[in-house]
Amino acid sequence: MPPIQSFLETLYQEYRDLTAGQVASYIPELAKADARKFAISVVTLDGRMFQVGDFQQEFTIQSISKVFVYGMAMEDWGRDRLLEKVGVEPTGDPFNSHIRLDETSHRPDNPMINAGAIATTSLIKGDTPTERLNRMLAMFQRYVGRDVYVDISTFLSEKATGHRNRAMAHLMLNFGMINGDIEEALDLYFQQCALLVTCQDLATMAAALANQGKHPITGQRVLQPEYVRDVLSVMYTCGMYNFAGEWAFRVGIPAKSGVSGGLIAVVPNQAGIAVFSPPLDEHGNSVRGLKVFEALSQEYGFHMFDLSMGHCRFHQGLTADLVEPTGRPLPNTPTPS
Numbered sequence: 001m002p003p004i005q006s007f008l009e010t011l012y013q014e015y016r017d018l019t020a021g022q023v024a025s026y027i028p029e030l031a032k033a034d035a036r037k038f039a040i041s042v043v044t045l046d047g048r049m050f051q052v053g054d055f056q057q058e059f060t061i062q063s064i065s066k067v068f069v070y071g072m073a074m075e076d077w078g079r080d081r082l083l084e085k086v087g088v089e090p091t092g093d094p095f096n097s098h099i100r101l102d103e104t105s106h107r108p109d110n111p112m113i114n115a116g117a118i119a120t121t122s123l124i125k126g127d128t129p130t131e132r133l134n135r136m137l138a139m140f141q142r143y144v145g146r147d148v149y150v151d152i153s154t155f156l157s158e159k160a161t162g163h164r165n166r167a168m169a170h171l172m173l174n175f176g177m178i179n180g181d182i183e184e185a186l187d188l189y190f191q192q193c194a195l196l197v198t199c200q201d202l203a204t205m206a207a208a209l210a211n212q213g214k215h216p217i218t219g220q221r222v223l224q225p226e227y228v229r230d231v232l233s234v235m236y237t238c239g240m241y242n243f244a245g246e247w248a249f250r251v252g253i254p255a256k257s258g259v260s261g262g263l264i265a266v267v268p269n270q271a272g273i274a275v276f277s278p279p280l281d282e283h284g285n286s287v288r289g290l291k292v293f294e295a296l297s298q299e300y301g302f303h304m305f306d307l308s309m310g311h312c313r314f315h316q317g318l319t320a321d322l323v324e325p326t327g328r329p330l331p332n333t334p335t336p337s
């Protein structure tokens, strides 16, 4: 069982020269991304970090934001009220697929596709657009553990070209699934997608979810524990677009990807993991990201239904690096059985 840090270094060497995939270009600013950038970060529940590559490189969070805004909407409205507006059914469609509202309820299928995410964002509470944005930034700030910023160029770039998202918002307005000003809701959605993060930030945010909603370093509560379950459930079933089923089968933990090349996954009660690598496959998922997660899942057996070994092997990988000089395992790392 290799210690996690050395295994990450092996994976980095193995996949750094991979040239498959295309950098997203439908948002003009994203086309400028450097396809060679590559980072892997693992953050444990007690805030230890294992990382390789460009883990301090900033990029826009894009669809990964949907996870955290969904959690915020849960806190704003409660589970039942939110479910009336946005479903939790996987679609098997691409993230930007034309909207297919539920025939009777007119809800978008789930909050991880664009239609559902825009509806979710439109529900964020606040009296003015500025207040809603500030509440959202404060939420992201709690997850990241420092000040966060929106990349104005990417925001404007998507605002100017996001006609498909705009069309979906209008359709939802028609069915009464969005209230209020469409352009304001879209602005907030484009702003959340243009939030600047690093791979290290994303793994830390995922670790906070793995830690039942408590930040692994600041100890601050970022999400009410009762909603962590809901957020992880939709990540598990809907987080990887029309690859979600394959991902659940192969990797087996809740995850979310974004078109800028970020990919996060949550190993419940153990760690948050993130990969950053801009080239995407035909489903819009990071090519290197998928490779890394498949290898990690195989090596450490963290698939949720790998009942033969369960989480024990991942613990061994983590605890190999996590044993204090005294030899005492750190808190939150149960002894492998």
Ligand SMILES: NC(=O)CC[C@H](N)C(=O)O
Pocket: 061, 062, 063, 064, 095, 096, 114, 158, 165, 190, 193, 257, 258, 259, 260, 284
């Ligand atoms: N999959 C994504 O990352 C999509 C996010 C992007 N801002 C969009 O709405 O198209």
